[in-house]
Amino acid sequence: MILKEFIKETQKNQMISTLLKHYKVESVKWGYKNIKDHAHYNVDTGTLELSNRYKRIKDSQVKNFLTTMIHEIRHAMDSKKYGWKNFKQMYETEIELQIQAKKHIYKDNKYEIEAEEFGQKNWKKWHTQFKKEGLI
Ligand SMILES: [Zn+2]
Secondary structure, X not given: OOOXXXXXXXXXXXXXXXXXXXXXXOOOOEEEEOOOOOEEEEXXXXXXXXXXXXXXXXXXXHHHHHHHHHHHHHHHHHHHHHOHHHHHHHHHHHHHHHHHOOOOOOOOOHHHHHHHHHXXXXXXXXXXXXXXXXXX
């Protein structure tokens, strides 16, 4: 019996494209980058960056992979909704507000809080679905 220790690249890519399609952010600029996190929405360039460091992901990393993907997709959704330049401006204004209030520019940032809640709220249903489809 072969233990499915790793999620293969094709399955990972299939999950990514399903998520981008479902949340209608395929039109948002995206690309691969050598980054530590599974994904990152780059506010400055309006690009959803996907890590090319992990060709395969371990079973133990699936939750983190899904929550990160969905969190970053939420930023991409905002970017699509407002236009990425407007969203960049809004994000910078939010950082200014947190600085003035002597709060944390990331932890207290409303866009980060929304994105994190979105990821936490939605990862499980995707986990269930991808499991059903045999992707994980
Ligand atoms: Zn974020």
